[in-house]
Amino acid sequence: MEGRSDHQNAEEKLIEKVLNKNKLESPSSNFTHRVMINLHSMPVASSLSPRNGIFLLCGMVVAVTILTILVSTGVFDTANPTISLEKLPDVEITKDLRKSIPLSGKWIMQGLIMLNIVLAFLLFDRTILRPFFNRRLS
Helix, strand or coil: CHHHHHHHHHHHHHHHHHHHHCCCCCCCCCHHHHHHHHCCCCCCCCCCCHHHHHHHHHHHHHHHHHHHHHHHCCCCCCCCCEEECCCCCCCCCHHHHCCEEECCHHHHHHHHHHHHHHHHHHHHHHHHHHHHHHHHHC
């Protein structure tokens, strides 16, 4: 029992030492005043302006269009990289996976197209639809 209390005392001293070393920061003297003045102000708008959002959206539409044209013409049909699993560690699960996994360039590009479309919809919502409907509701 006595050894346990010595251990607790040592831990308490260590905790106290760490807490004393790290002093708490106090707010500036005019913190409350600044907060009270800014209470009535409107929240800061999105950092992405509608104009920049439209440019980004147009760029994404161009990228999706170019990728779609390239995929439809068959440019990526011959791009079939493989992932080699030869250097996996000897584990029971990986013994059956000692083959290489073929990838399709066409599937990779279609995945990129879908990702761009999803990002374009999110960007469209954030830069065009939300501001439009927020102005309508006000």
